[in-house]
Every structure is written in structure tokens, then in C-alpha cells.
Amino acid sequence: MAEIVLDNIGKRFPNGFEAVKDLSLTIAESELLVLVGPSGCGKTTALRMIAGLEDITEGDLYIDGKRMNDVLERDRDIAMVFQSYALYPHMTVAQNIAFSLKLSKRPRHEIRERVKETATLLGLENLLDRRPKQLSGGQRQRVAMGRAIIRQPRVFLMDEPLSNLDAQLRVQMRGEIEALQKRLAVTTVYVTHDQVEALTMGDRIAVMREGSLQQIGGPSEVYDRPANLFVAGFIGSPPMNLAQATLEAGDGGIVAQVGSTTLPVPAEVVRAQGLDEWRGKPVVLGIRPEDLHGSDDGASGVAATLPATIDRVESVGASLLVHFSVDAEPAKYAGLVAATGGEHLEEVPLTGRTGASFCASFEPRSGSRVGDAVDVRVDTRRLHFFDPETEASLHATQETA
Amino acid sequence: MKRIRRWGPGLLLVSPSIVLIAVFVYGLIGWNIKVSLSDWRQAQPSSGYAGLRAYRDLFHDAVWSLDLRHILIFTVVFIVGTLFVGWTLAFLLDKGVKGEGFFRAIYLFPMAVSFIASGIVWRWLMNPAPGDRETGLNAVFDHAGLHFLVNQWYLGQNWGMAAMAMPAVWALSGYIMALFLAGFRGVPEELREAARMDGASEYRVYRHVVFPHLRPVTLSALIILGHISIKVFDLIVAVGGKQLITQVPAVYMWIQIYDAQDYAKGAAIATLLLIGISVLIIPYLIFTVRSERNA
Amino acid sequence: MSTVAQAPPLAAPVRKRRRRRTIGLKYVLLLILAVIILMPVYVLLVTSFKGVIETDAAHAWSLPHLWSVDAWRQAWTQLSPNMRNSFELVIPATLLSTMLGALNGFALSKWRFPGADLVFTFFLFGMFIPYQAVMIPLTQLLTNIHFPTGIPSLIFAHIVYGIPITALIFRNYYATIPDELMEAARMDRAGMFRTFWSVVLPISMPAFVVALIWQFTSIWNDFLFAVFIVTDPSQWPVTVALNNTTGSLVTPYNLQMAAALLASAPTLVVYILLGRYFMRGLMAGALKG
Numbered sequence: 009m010a011e012i013v014l015d016n017i018g019k020r021f022p023n024g025f026e027a028v029k030d031l032s033l034t035i036a037e038s039e040l041l042v043l044v045g046p047s048g049c050g051k052t053t054a055l056r057m058i059a060g061l062e063d064i065t066e067g068d069l070y071i072d073g074k075r076m077n078d079v080l081e082r083d084r085d086i087a088m089v090f091q092s093y094a095l096y097p098h099m100t101v102a103q104n105i106a107f108s109l110k111l112s113k114r115p116r117h118e119i120r121e122r123v124k125e126t127a128t129l130l131g132l133e134n135l136l137d138r139r140p141k142q143l144s145g146g147q148r149q150r151v152a153m154g155r156a157i158i159r160q161p162r163v164f165l166m167d168e169p170l171s172n173l174d175a176q177l178r179v180q181m182r183g184e185i186e187a188l189q190k191r192l193a194v195t196t197v198y199v200t201h202d203q204v205e206a207l208t209m210g211d212r213i214a215v216m217r218e219g220s221l222q223q224i225g226g227p228s229e230v231y232d233r234p235a236n237l238f239v240a241g242f243i244g245s246p247p248m249n250l251a252q253a254t255l256e257a258g259d260g261g262i263v264a265q266v267g268s269t270t271l272p273v274p275a276e277v278v279r280a281q282g283l284d285e286w287r288g289k290p291v292v293l294g295i296r297p298e299d300l301h302g303s304d305d306g307a308s309g310v311a312a313t314l315p316a317t318i319d320r321v322e323s324v325g326a327s328l329l330v331h332f333s334v335d336a337e338p339a340k341y342a343g344l345v346a347a348t349g350g351e352h353l354e355e356v357p358l359t360g361r362t363g364a365s366f367c368a369s370f371e372p373r374s375g376s377r378v379g380d381a382v383d384v385r386v387d388t389r390r391l392h393f394f395d396p397e398t399e400a401s402l403h404a405t406q407e408t409a
Numbered sequence: 410m411k412r413i414r415r416w417g418p419g420l421l422l423v424s425p426s427i428v429l430i431a432v433f434v435y436g437l438i439g440w441n442i443k444v445s446l447s448d449w450r451q452a453q454p455s456s457g458y459a460g461l462r463a464y465r466d467l468f469h470d471a472v473w474s475l476d477l478r479h480i481l482i483f484t485v486v487f488i489v490g491t492l493f494v495g496w497t498l499a500f501l502l503d504k505g506v507k508g509e510g511f512f513r514a515i516y517l518f519p520m521a522v523s524f525i526a527s528g529i530v531w532r533w534l535m536n537p538a539p540g541d542r543e544t545g546l547n548a549v550f551d552h553a554g555l556h557f558l559v560n561q562w563y564l565g566q567n568w569g570m571a572a573m574a575m576p577a578v579w580a581l582s583g584y585i586m587a588l589f590l591a592g593f594r595g596v597p598e599e600l601r602e603a604a605r606m607d608g609a610s611e612y613r614v615y616r617h618v619v620f621p622h623l624r625p626v627t628l629s630a631l632i633i634l635g636h637i638s639i640k641v642f643d644l645i646v647a648v649g650g651k652q653l654i655t656q657v658p659a660v661y662m663w664i665q666i667y668d669a670q671d672y673a674k675g676a677a678i679a680t681l682l683l684i685g686i687s688v689l690i691i692p693y694l695i696f697t698v699r700s701e702r703n704a
Numbered sequence: 705m706s707t708v709a710q711a712p713p714l715a716a717p718v719r720k721r722r723r724r725r726t727i728g729l730k731y732v733l734l735l736i737l738a739v740i741i742l743m744p745v746y747v748l749l750v751t752s753f754k755g756v757i758e759t760d761a762a763h764a765w766s767l768p769h770l771w772s773v774d775a776w777r778q779a780w781t782q783l784s785p786n787m788r789n790s791f792e793l794v795i796p797a798t799l800l801s802t803m804l805g806a807l808n809g810f811a812l813s814k815w816r817f818p819g820a821d822l823v824f825t826f827f828l829f830g831m832f833i834p835y836q837a838v839m840i841p842l843t844q845l846l847t848n849i850h851f852p853t854g855i856p857s858l859i860f861a862h863i864v865y866g867i868p869i870t871a872l873i874f875r876n877y878y879a880t881i882p883d884e885l886m887e888a889a890r891m892d893r894a895g896m897f898r899t900f901w902s903v904v905l906p907i908s909m910p911a912f913v914v915a916l917i918w919q920f921t922s923i924w925n926d927f928l929f930a931v932f933i934v935t936d937p938s939q940w941p942v943t944v945a946l947n948n949t950t951g952s953l954v955t956p957y958n959l960q961m962a963a964a965l966l967a968s969a970p971t972l973v974v975y976i977l978l979g980r981y982f983m984r985g986l987m988a989g990a991l992k993g
């Protein structure tokens with residue numbers, strides 16, 4: 009267990025490309041920190057810099073108070089689980105796991121003991137004599153973890169360990185890895201592009217984009233109080249609905265004008281996000297799909313409605329995703345990036361509809377259909393507002409003000 | 410400092426080889442050029458400077474001109490022949506036939522045989538003896554009624570070297586076949602299928618999808634065959650010995666050293682061979698390294 | 705050939721007939737070419753088993769009337785000392801140059817250093833040069849440094865000049881090993897030699913096969929180096945002996961052919977036994993210039 013400090017870490021490749029810019033964070037002892045972001049955001053590069061597989065071109069890395077920039081990876085007492093597992097193909101499971109111990113010249117009986125212990129911990133006891141090509145994806149993943157665990161390092165690094173597994177296995181392994189980490193209490197840095205994984209596994213989440221840190225905090229903090237438009241759109245699936253709006257005085261307080269709809273803003277929201285200063289100014293409004301309800305939802309705290317005609321309906325079993333257009337301008341921001349492909353999503357309306365496309369999460373058996381006219385009920389306590397220029401959330405701006 | 414610790418061992422590992430190559434390839438090439446510019450023309454080494462004497466001698470040497478003509482004819486026939494046969498074999502095998510392994514093994518086996526040994530057989534096959542001493546391929550042609558094919562082979566007055574290329578084509582077609590086969594099969598099947606779905610006939614599929622893919626392989630093949638051809642020595646010695654009518658630069662060099670003891674002239678020939686090959690190889694090496702980097 | 709989009713049912717049998725004809729034609733061509741390629745082998749075998757009397761022009765192509773092993777016996781007597789020289793040459797030279805190639809290929813592709821590609825090109829050029837260009841100075845140098853003459857000198861020369869091709873074979877093969885495997889070994893605290901020995905070498909078999917077979921064949925069949933470097937006829941490898949005495953024009957045909965076959969026997973055996981692995985390596989691009 010060790011504390012890791014990244015102090016303005018940067019990575020510039022010889023061809024000029026800056027993969028990581030000015031990254032500062034502290035990972036506490038025994039914490040599981042998740043680095044999450046779309047492809048190319050620099051999360052893997054940051055991980056590899058901690059490991060020592062990449063040279064740090066700017067800034068300093070400290071582990072347990074000691075500067076590690078010039079220390080070789082083998083001397084950092086760090087174990088890494090690679091995305092492709094990188095198991096030694098000609099060695100058995102037992103030999104794969106034991107390799108590092110063999111190199112440290114530990115006595116043979118000790119090695120055998122510890123291999124057995126680790127194998128039992130991971131459910132690999134019956135596979136010790138198999139070769140990697142005889143194992144399934146999940147089994148290989150566990151061997152890769154075993155190889156890391158047996159060294160009892162002070163830091164674990166995991167580079168997208170679950171992305172090569174199929175969906176069901178991934179869900180199962182998530183829980184197992186988390187439980188294992190808690191049990192072993194080793195400081196862990198976990199990289200993934202999957203925001204669901206990030207939310208479920210991390211003690212804290214660090215969201216990255218194009219080499220820079222966007223926000224760091226616990227899962228609920230990142231989810232409920234995203235620091236900027238990118239985090240708001242990236243964390244949460246289906247993503248937060250965003251549209252341009254203006255704040256006006258009205259109704260004894262502030263109202264948000266979204267297209268032709270006026271939504272009253274509750275006083276505590278005005279206070280928490282400092283909306284008074286934004287009267288008359290354009291803002292970006294955000295509301296999560298689960299905070300938009302159907303008429304027969306029986307949800308409380310709903311003070312406003314958004315009239316809409318349903319464009320599309322997706323049934324995902326546990327809920328009904330209802331898509332409709334709002335006659336406001338969609339929010340345009342630099343961070344509009346698809347999570348896995350790193351593609352920049354252009355608003356290409358295949359249906360020829362204009363305006364912002366919103367998604368509401370209705371009760372699964374609400375019976376809504378394409379073409380239905382609905383009054384979508386908005387839980388205005390859960391409205392988010394963002395500065396259209398800086399893309400920062402208004403509550404974050406207010407906190408720093 | 411840490412970076413040197415990282416890759417230092419790698420450099421250390423190859424350094425003996427670097428030294429060996431530096432000395433035995435580049436150093437000796439330099440030495441050879443030096444000898445070619447010296448006056449060493451007898452058994453005892455001599456290091457007096459004689460300038461371009463040896464080169465000038467060659468330039469005016471009728472034998473050298475003959476050698477150049479011979480190697481040119483040989484090269485053209487050899488390259489064209491080998492590419493054609495190798496390509497054809499690869500084309501026939503491309504779609505997979507029963508017993509492909511068996512056929513491939515047959516076409517490749519000539520690579521295992523030395524030119525000296527195969528030279529002995531081909532010398533017999535290409536025996537130009539006429540009349541009732543007629544033998545080898547000439548005998549086959551006569552018995553098959555193909556009298557027009559009977560000829561002097563490698564002892565032919567003007568085009569003998571074309572015949573000399575036959576054993577070389579025999580020896581290397583298999584290798585070129587392997588290159589082209591790998592090239593053919595490197596075309597993703599999906600590409601061919603997409604073309605067929607778009608309505609292309611097999612001929613069109615080959616012409617527009619497969620052949621463009623083969624350009625780099627053809628280039629490799631050309632370079633490899635070219636450099637083998639310029640250096641050809643074993644085969645000529647085995648079939649034609651030191652005869653003038655089959656002489657090529659590499660053999661002439663051997664004669665200069667062992668018979669005429671004109672070391673400077675021998676070294677000059679060697680240097681010219683090197684220049685000839687460099688013209689071929691250096692652009693190719695630069696091209697490959699650059700394309701590897703871009704890949 | 706017919707295009708794909710044909711509706712009428714008549715098209716199917718026509719296409720099948722055409723395809724069968726094409727395949728038939730293919731086989732015919734392949735067989736003809738195979739026969740042509742094998743023709744010299746036929747000549748070698750048939751002539752080598754004839755007695756001297758039968759080796760005249762009239763019976764050139766026919767099978768032996770009287771099968772005789774005279775030629776073989778003679779060839780063996782004359783060539784076996786040279787065969788022995790060849791083995792003494794080939795075995796150490798092949799093993800050493802292959803091992804060196806593995807180490808070089810590994811350092812050039814997996815444990816790289818700045819300028820690794822430059823060094824590789826530096827090596828590669830050495831593979832293409834006409835060896836004639838270094839023969840004179842090579843022999844001189846070896847004499848000057850009093851290197852043991854004969855076969856040892858030849859072994860040394862083949863190891864040195866084998867550096868480029870063996871490095872090429874191994875470097876191309878090692879390029880297919882994922883870098884992450886090296887990184888995992890580094891994280892497991894393995895140094896360069898450890899990584900090579902425990903992680904890379906055990907999975908190098910395909911490259912080893914290609915390199916061993918290629919070097920064995922090239923060195924056994926080499927004539928140029930041998931003829932310049934080995935001046936003592938008793939030390940001649942079999943290729944030189946074959947050319948200068950046993951296989952020369954003055955000896956009878958049956959002896960020539962038997963000698964040629966005998967001299968080629970080891971490489972042919974290697975080819976027959978291990979050829980498919982070599983082919984596999986070739987097809988995988990181990991030797992793509």
C-alpha cells in the first residue's frame with residue numbers, strides 16, 4: 009500500500025504529440041482510483057508513466073514520498089495487468105504466476121506455496137498445468153491477475169483488464185476485482201473507457217479528455233455534479249440531455265427558457281448554482297433521462313412539463329427510453345465525443361428533425377409509442393446549468409467564485 | 410541516465426556484430442577499392458599507387474566487354490524466365506489444389522541443390538554435341554520430332570548465355586513462386602468476395618484486386634533476382650568452366666587472381682560488381698526502411 | 705468465366721463444367737511443370753546407376769540395362785573425405801551463426817536502442833554485396849592475423865557473412881511477438897538476457913527452423929568462399945571437390961552424376977525431412993527482403 013502523487017505530469021512524444029498534459033492527482037493508500045475517458049484521452053499513457061514503461065517528459069511522480077521519474081520499472085515494486093494479458097505462451101499457468109518469484113530466487117517450496125495460495129484465491133487451482141491457449145478469456149484474465157498479485161506489490165496497475173471479455177463475464181469480473189482489491193488493500197489505478205465500470209468500481213473516478221484531467225471525485229459526485237459539459241455528457245448512460253437555454257427573471261424567481269418551453273427553476277438550485285448572476289444570459293441546460301418522467305409515473309418533485317411528440321422508442325427491459333425533439337438549439341461543445349470510438353459526433357439528423365434530441369426514461373410498461381404527444385414531466389430539482397463559453401458547470405464556477 | 414540503462418544492454422548485444430560487419434564488409438570493401446587502385450599485379454602484394462590503371466585496362470578490354478554482354482543477356486533471360494515461371498506456379502496454386510503441399514515441395518526442392526551439382530546435370534542436358542554423339546535435351550527434341558529446337562545451348566555463338574539462364578530459372582522459380590504465393594494469399598478474401606458481389610468476373614477480380622496487391626512482392630523479387638544474377642559465379646563455373654564463351658565478370662575476376670595474378674584488375678572488377686549491385690540495392694533498402702517506418 | 709448474376713438454371717451446369725475443365729487444365733499444367741522440374745533428377749539417378757559402357761550418347765535417356773553401383777562406390781571413395789570436411793564446416797557454422805542471428809534479431813526488434821533500424825540496414829547491405837568484392841582482402845586479412853587456415857577460416861567467414869541474413873530472419877519473426885510480452889517480463893523484473901532466455905527463446909522455434917535450414921543449405925552449397933579461402937585440396941569441402949575433380953568434364957558421366965547426387969544428399973535429406981517447416985516460414989514472410 010502506497011500513496012501515489014502525480015505532480016503536473018506530462019508526456020510529449022518525439023513527434024510532438026502531447027498525450028498527457030499537466031496531470032496532477034493524489035491516489036491515497038489502498039484506494040482504487042479509476043482513470044476513465046474516451047480512446048486517446050491519455051489514460052493509458054498516464055498509467056504507463058506510473059509503471060515506468062513510458063518516460064515522464066514533464067512533472068514529477070512520487071510513490072510513498074520518493075521521486076520515481078528516473079527509477080526503472082523493475083525497481084518500482086509495481087505490478088501491472090495488461091489489456092491483452094500478455095501471458096507467457098509457452099509456460100503453464102503455474103509457471104506464469106511463479107515467474108517473478110523465480111527471478112527473485114525465492115526457495116522452491118515457498119514459490120509452490122504462494123502459487124497455490126494465489127491460484128486458490130482466484131479459482132485457478134485446477135488449471136495450474138494448462139497453457140494459456142487452452143484457457144478461456146476469463147481464465148486468462150485471472151492468470152494475469154494472479155501474476156500481479158503474487159508479487160505483493162505496493163501498487164496495482166490495470167489497463168482495461170475487462171475490455172476483451174464478453175458482457176456477462178465483464179459484469180461478474182467487475183465485482184470480483186473490486187472485492188479482491190478491498191481484501192488485499194493495495195493501492196490500485198484502474199484504466200477503462202467504460203463509464204459504467206468506472207462508476208461501479210472506483211473509490212474515486214478521474215475523468216480525462218485529450219490528455220487533461222476533467223474532474224476527479226467519488227462516483228456520486230461525478231454523476232450528480234459534473235464539473236463540465238464533457239463529464240456531463242460522458243458519465244451516465246443514456247447521456248444527459250443538453251440544450252441551449254436562457255435564464256430569465258420570472259415567476260418570483262428564475263425561469264429557464266428552453267425553446268418555447270418555460271421551466272421554473274427551484275430556489276435551492278438557483279442558490280446552489282449561483283443563477284442570479286446569469287439572468288438574461290445564455291446557458292446550457294442539462295437534465296438526465298431518469299429525471300424526465302412520463303405522465304403516469306407518479307414521481308414527486310415534478311414542477312414543470314415539456315410538451316413533446318415522440319420520435320423514437322427504445323425498450324431496454326428495465327425502462328422505456330423515449331426520444332423526442334425539443335425546439336431549442338442542441339448544445340455544441342468541444343467535448344462531444346463518443347466514448348469508445350473517440351469519434352466526434354456531429355448532429356446528423358437522420359430523421360430530418362431539427363432541434364435538440366432528448367431522451368427520457370419512462371416506466372417500462374408505460375405504453376408510449378412513436379407519434380404520441382406527451383407532456384414530459386421535468387424534475388426541476390435536478391436541472392444542471394453550464395456556461396456555454398467555458399463549458400464549466402455553474403455550480404463549480406460558483407464554488408470557486 | 411535511466412534511459413541508457415534501459416537500452417544499453419541491447420546495444421551491447423549487437424556491438425560485436427556491428428564491429429564484425431564494419432570490418433569484414435565495409436572495411437574490406439574499402440581495402441578492395443584500395444587494391445584496385447594499386448599496382449599489385451604479381452604474386453607478391455604491392456601497395457604502390459597506380460590510380461585508375463586497372464579500370465582503364467578493363468574499359469579497353471575486349472574480354473570485359475564480352476563479359477558485360479554475357480551477363481546482360483543472362484540477367485534479362487533469368488529474371489524474365491524466373492518471374493514468369495514463379496508467377497505462373499503461384500497463380501496455378503493460388504486457389505488451392507489437392508496435393509498443393511506435394512507440388513510445392515517439388516517446385517522448391519531445386520533450392521536445396523548447389524549450383525555445382527545442378528551444373529553437372531545441366532551441362533549434360535545442354536550438351537551441344539551433334540550427330541551420333543548427340544545427347545541430353547537435343548536428343549529428346551530430335552526423337553520427339555522437334556528438330557528446330559536442337560541448338561548449341563550455352564555454347565551458342567551469340568545467345569549462349571540465354572541457355573545458361575535455364576538452370577538458374579530451374580533453381581529459383583520455386584522461391585519466386587513462394588514469394589508470389591504469399592503475395593496472392595495476402596489479399597484478404599473479403600476484398601475478392603466484395604468484388605465478385607459487385608459483379609466482377611474472375612479475370613477482373615484478378616486484374617483489379619489481386620495484381621495491384623502484388624506490386625511490392627514483384628519489386629522484392631526483381632531486386633533479389635537482380636542481385637543474384639550480377640553475382641552469378643558457381644553456375645557458370647560448373648557448366649562452362651573458364652571458357653570465354655560463357656564468361657561473366659565474376660569468373661573473369663577469379664581468373665585474374667588465380668591465373669593472371671593481376672590482383673589490382675581483379676579488385677577493380679569486384680568494385681565494379683559492387684557498384685552495379687549498389688545501384689540496385691541502395692534505393693531498395695531506403696525504400697523498404699522508409700515504408701516500414703510509415704506502416 | 706461467367707459472371708455471378710445469372711438467373712437461368714441452365715447457367716449452373718455450364719459453370720460447373722467450365723470450372724471442372726479449368727481445374728483439369730490446372731492440374732495438367734502443374735504436372736507438366738513438375739515433370740520438367742524433376743527431369744534433372746531423373747537424369748542424375750538413371751545415369752548414376754549405369755556402368756561406364758552405358759553412358760554413351762545413344763543410351764542417354766534410357767534406364768540402365770545393367771544396374772551398377774560402380775559409380776557410387778567410386779564417388780564415395782573420392783568424396784567422403786570432402787564430405788567430412790563439409791560436415792566439420794557446416795555444423796558449427798550453422799549453429800553459431802543461427803544463435804548469433806537470434807541474439808541480433810532480438811536486440812534489433814524487441815530490446816531496441818536508438819539507431820536500431822540504422823544498424824539493421826547497415827547489416828542488410830552486407831547480405832547483398834558481391835562477395836567477390838571482399839575475397840581478396842579477406843584472404844589477406846586472415847593470413848595476416850594468422851587465423852587457423854582451412855576449415856576454421858571458412859567457418860569464421862560464414863558466421864560473419866551470415867550475420868545479415870540470420871538477423872533478418874529473426875528480426876522479421878520477432879516483430880510478430882507482441883511488445884506487451886516484453887513489458888510484462890520487465891514488470892516481472894526480468895533483465896534483457898533473462899527475457900531472451902525465458903520468454904523469447906522458447907517461442908523462437910519457427911525462426912530457428914528457417915534459419916538453420918537456410919544456413920545449412922547455403923553453407924553446404926557454397927563454392928565461392930570455399931574456393932578462395934581453402935587452398936589445401938585435402939581440406940576442400942565437397943562442393944569444391946565436386947567441381948574440380950570428381951565432377952569435372954574429364955570423368956565419366958556416371959561418376960559425375962553419382963558424385964553430384966552424393967554431394968547433394970545431405971541438403972536433400974534436410975529438405976525432405978524439414979522442408980514443410982521451411983516452407984511455412986517462407987510463406988510467413990521470414991525471408992521477404
